[in-house]
Amino acid sequence: MKIAVPVSEPGRTPRRARTDTAGKFVKAGITIAVERDAGRSAGFLDEAYAAAGATIAADEAATVADADIVVRVNKPATPNSTPQARRDPHRFSRAAR
Numbered sequence: 001m002k003i004a005v006p007v008s009e010p011g012r013t014p015r016r017a018r019t020d021t022a023g024k025f026v027k028a029g030i031t032i033a034v035e036r037d038a039g040r041s042a043g044f045l046d047e048a049y050a051a052a053g054a055t056i057a058a059d060e061a062a063t064v065a066d067a068d069i070v071v072r073v074n075k076p077a078t079p080n081s082t083p084q085a086r087r088d089p090h091r092f093s094r095a096a097r
Contacts, residue, residue, distance in 0.1 A: 002031040004067035006060045007038045023052030035063040
């Protein structure tokens, strides 16, 4: 199973998966792909994700490629904002207020 954590869309409040949580998933045998600098604005550096066992991807396409789950903070601006993901991945996001 692969969980993808892409960068927030422009204009959205950036909050990301915690590095320790990513490490727990990796220890459970789940692949975690984090887009480069996805956590920077929330204080989580790429190096910390990598140390936890996550893969740092160069861009959104590489992050979501073949993902089973795509995690975002906010609902995507467009319904199919992750066209590179496997067909019909599960998408998790916080509900808009």
